[in-house]
Amino acid sequence: MVNFAAARSQPVPYEQTVSGDFDALFLAHYVAVFRLAYRLAGTREEAEDLAQETFARLHASPRIWTAEPGALKGWLYRVVTNLAYNAARTSGRRRRREDVVFAEAARRTAPDPADVAEEAERRESVRAALLRLPERQAQLLLLRHAGLSYRELAEALNVAPGSIGTLLARAEAAFERSYRAGGEL
Amino acid sequence: MNEHDTGRLRAYLDGESSPEARAAVAAHIDRCARCADELRLLESRAGAVDAGLSHVDEYAPDPQAALARFHAHRAEAPEPARLSVANLLRSIDEMKRNALSPRWRPAMIGLTALLVVALLFTIAPVRNAAADFLGLFRISKFAVIPLDQAQMDRLGQLAQQAEGTFGDPQVLREEGPEQPVSDAAQASALAGFAVRMPSRLPESAVLQSFTAQRGPALRVEMDRAMVEAFMQAAGVSPAGLPQTEKLVADIDVATGVSLKYRVGSGRLEFSQVPSPQVNVPEGIDPVALAETGFMFLGMPQEDARRLATSIDWTSTLVVPLPANAAEAREVTVDGVTGLLLEERGGDRGDTALLWEKNGILHFAAGHNVDQKLLIDAADSLQ
Incomplete structure (x- = not known):
């Protein structure tokens, strides 16, 4: 959850927030946002589009720019995982895993095509396992992996800080089951 | 433990x-x-x-290239058909400006904020039995919620935060230009409903302008999770939201007509517009939402629930009224029950009337004109 109170306490009129501020935020967070998107998206191109959309939303929300860093990260990560999860689940992008693996293998040149295919396959298994989880569990795992503290997680996902340990243990167990159900491991 | x-x-x-x-x-x-x-x-x-x-951590995209793409894309499509919520508020407000004195503009801004801010207060919901997926909201009655200045400020802040959180609504159809019309027949043809003219006016009344203007159609799309987070941030617990991931509300304001008269040193204005149509996702619980909204305004839960339950949300437009600036009472006008808004302590006799008849919302406003005269003119529409 975004800390609006914190964002409000240092109001910066939109005209004064030079675009340099936004650019700095973009550069600082792009890689993390892209990777979050990529774990749920089928391809790099989709992940790039999702990251762009996330920053378009940030651009439209100048008040978030001045939120404290943890809250800003929480906001960005929540938005991108939310977008990516929904895109992957709803809009017919749930293509067959073979297609994704093939597309990824085809677009990358590597010394050993077998390695690339294997790696793409592994990535696809993780993605499929995440998408079989409820969104909140997938989000929790991704945001934790992206380095949010328990307090930041609690804020981003709007739950009590004391419950993160329990939720995380549950989500990890669910992920393991989901991954196994996909025929891997 | x-x-x-x-x-x-x-x-x-x-x-x-x-x-x-x-x-x-x-x-x-x-x-x-x-x-x-x-x-x-x-x-x-x-x-x-x-x-x-x-597994994907080794992929290092190029942030500089991505940023360049971001700016290039924005330059290519410089906000084509998008409005900010602030602009939306202004444009809807502009449409109604003929109906309400500028002094009450904040009330209308609050009102339009309701339209936009995910129906936190919910306007006039009527569930169309025929619509399986959407609740159809139409206005046929009004209720006034008096708000003090602090509450008005909270509403304004809420609208600002909503703008920051949810971004811009999508404009499905731009607002049209104001078109001068010469008579009721021409106005009716443009508006698609039978436009009525006052048949009793003071002798000194001079018609100054007669115009028709098509309203905008907007779509507000939000992630439920974000709405919930937003409500939490506003200090209220989320309630009344449907179980869908996306909340999509469509707002369609049809063509409205406005008539302005000068009466001596005063003014009389009439506006007619079909009740704006708002489609909201099935599963919205207006009572729970309204209760939340009232609590946001500082009402104890008990009172909030009682008030939320007492309002017929199937057909009522809730008008948040700045209590220190205006007062409201019910009057009979045009053969129906309408709402009379009076400036409190004003010396210029600003008065506004709102009523609904045959699916058309009517606004009549008088500035420096006797209140009886305003009601009489409104009664004479035909």
């Missing part, structure tokens, strides 16, 4: 426990084999999940 608590062990693993809890867990696992085993299991599982999720 249960000392064999998995969540506590998990937090311990991440070094996220308080020093006391950390010491307690450390002491506990020394003597509880079950929890020691559990901790090992949690650790190996967390490691496996982490390894699984690390």
Whole structure:
């Protein structure tokens, strides 16, 4: 959850927030946002589009720019995982895993095509396992992996800080089951 | 707390426990084999999940290139058919400006904020039995919620925060230009309903302008999770939201017509517009939402619930009225019950009337004109 109170306490009129501020935020967070998107998206191109959309939303929300860093990260990560999860689940992008693996293998040149295919396959298994989880569990795992503290997680996902340990243990167990159900491991 | 608590062990693993809890867990696992085993299991599982999720970490996209693409894309499509909520508020407000004195503009801004801010207060919901997926909201009655200045400010802040959080609504159809019309027949043809003219006016009344203007059609799309977070941030617990991931509200303001007269040193203005259509996702619970909204305005839960339950949300437009600036009462006008808004303590006799007849919302406003004269003119529409 975004800390609006914190964002409000240092109001910066939109005209004064030079675009340099936004650019700095973009550069600082792009890689993390892209990777979050990529774990749920089928391809790099989709992940790039999702990251762009996330920053378009940030651009439209100048008040978030001045939120404290943890809250800003929480906001960005929540938005991108939310977008990516929904895109992957709803809009017919749930293509067959073979297609994704093939597309990824085809677009990358590597010394050993077998390695690339294997790696793409592994990535696809993780993605499929995440998408079989409820969104909140997938989000929790991704945001934790992206380095949010328990307090930041609690804020981003709007739950009590004391419950993160329990939720995380549950989500990890669910992920393991989901991954196994996909025929891997 | 249960000392064999998995969540506590998990937090311990991440070094996220308080020093006391950390010491307690450390002491506990020394003597509880079950929890020691559990901790090992949690650790190996967390490691496996982490390894699984690390697969894409080696992909390093180029942030500079992405930023260039971001700006190039924005330059290509410089906000083509998009409006900010602030602009939306202004444009809807502009449409109604003929109906209400500028002094009451804040009330209307609050009102339009309601339209936009995910129906936090909900306007005039009528569930169309024919629509399976959408509730169809139409206005046929008005209720006034008096608000003090602090509450008006909170509403304004809320609208601003909503703008920051949800971004811009999508403009499905731009607002049209103001078109001068010469008579009721031409106005009716443009508006698509039978436009009525006052048949009783003071002798000194001179028609100054007669115009028709098509309203905008907008779509507000929000993630439920974000609406929930937003409500939490506003200090109220989310309630009344449908279970869908996306909340999509469509707002369609049809063509409206406005007539302005000068009467001596005063003015009389009439506006007619079909009740704006607002489609909201099925599953919106207006009573729960309204209760939340009233609580946001500082009402105790008990009172909020009573008020939310007492309003017929199937057909009522709630007008938030700045209590220090205006007062409202019900009057009979045009053969129906309408709402009369009067400036409090004003010396210029600003008065506004709102009523609904045959699906058309009517606004009549008088500035420096006797109140009886305004009602009489409104009664004479035909």
